[in-house]
Amino acid sequence: MELGIIGLGKMGANMAERLRLAGHKVVGFDFNKEAVDKLTAAGSVGVSSLEDLVKNLSAPRAVWIMVPAGQPVDDTIAKLEQYMEKGDTFIDGGNTNYKDTQRRHAEAAAKGFEYIDCGTSGGIWGLKEGYSLMIGGDKAPVERLNPIFEALAPSPTEGWGHVGPSGAGHFTKMVHNGIEYGLMQAYAEGFSILKAKDTLGLDLEQISTIWQKGSVVRSWLLDLTADALKKNPTLDGMEAYVPDSGEGRWTVFEAIDLNISAPVITESLIRRLRSRENNNFTDRMISIMRNEFGGHAIKKS
Incomplete structure (x- = not known):
């Protein structure tokens, strides 16, 4: 053909x-x-x-x-x-x-x-x-x-x-990518928690390979994550900037139109948007409010 x-x-x-x-x-x-x-x-x-x-x-x-x-x-x-x-x-x-x-x-x-x-x-x-x-x-x-x-x-x-x-193929792929956003966010947050526990000295690459076999969270996405950590375990030279190509946004809009609660996909999209903000104004606003009502310290640049 x-x-x-x-x-x-x-x-x-x-x-x-x-x-x-x-x-x-x-x-x-x-x-x-x-x-x-x-x-x-x-x-x-x-x-x-x-x-x-x-x-x-x-x-x-x-x-x-x-x-x-x-x-x-x-x-x-x-x-x-x-x-x-x-x-x-x-x-x-x-x-x-x-x-x-x-x-x-x-x-x-x-x-x-x-x-x-x-x-x-x-x-x-x-x-x-x-x-x-x-x-x-x-x-x-x-x-x-x-x-x-x-x-x-x-x-x-x-x-x-x-x-x-007509449209069913692209609609299905749209939701597929929305799910992908959520899965990626969950893996990213989990590995961030592991990395932050300095006192245990956890090896992220080792843990990712352990999870690849027998674990309920094993997946092809985890396999790719393990490969990435093997190449660059500390993510050196990478910026915390995550683009989106549209499908996650469209999935969230459809969920709202259909009255479907989709908090994981929605929050994963919001986190991608937030990754692009330099000197995040939202977080600075929260910091200044905490200082006003509770006298909490402000970390200055």
Whole structure:
């Protein structure tokens, strides 16, 4: 089967290679010429324009879009529509807001195109481990492209599935990432408590490896944490700055709209926002209030 991929960053390039190894034809485009050249050198077809990408695919075509959420997705679709034909399929594999996905699905359907949303998890490890795929969209195009999903997933029968209509894939991935926020925050807080107990001289790397076997908190995320601590046990050279790519925020907004209490995910998002504040004004306000009502000492910079 053939697939076009737009966006040959680390994840897109690894997806292309996994598909190539499974015997599928991949045509890739990226504005970064070096990324295109690497794809070609690996045995796939690298092209220098969206028009060439479409020309190198047989109808009905399928194009996987791996670009940042928001306007870049709309812009890419608008450019592709000039060259694609009715019956061709767009697959948005990025972290898109599901409401945008539902809008794009309706717009694509009105023009005779198919539109699939595929929440994709696996990051830089997907080439080796396979990708977890949460797929939304109409049944017919999803079934037609099953060989692509089977090749990208950990196995043909595991780690992927058609979870519902348009938007369902990105909605599921949104909640997946919200859960991820909470898990990461819990691990981070736990290891911070262990590190702060100076009198016991605890070895964080050792403890992380102990927890990897037999513990109820063992997980792939813990495995990655253990690897990170082995490389840099004191986290030297790292700033306490944690970005977010949107899914955690969207999960919190949905929880509020649905009247679902989600304090762990919400607080983990707030902690990420707080990590970006230099000389945190909120904490300084708390300190000055404590001084006013109780005479508590203020630590000055």
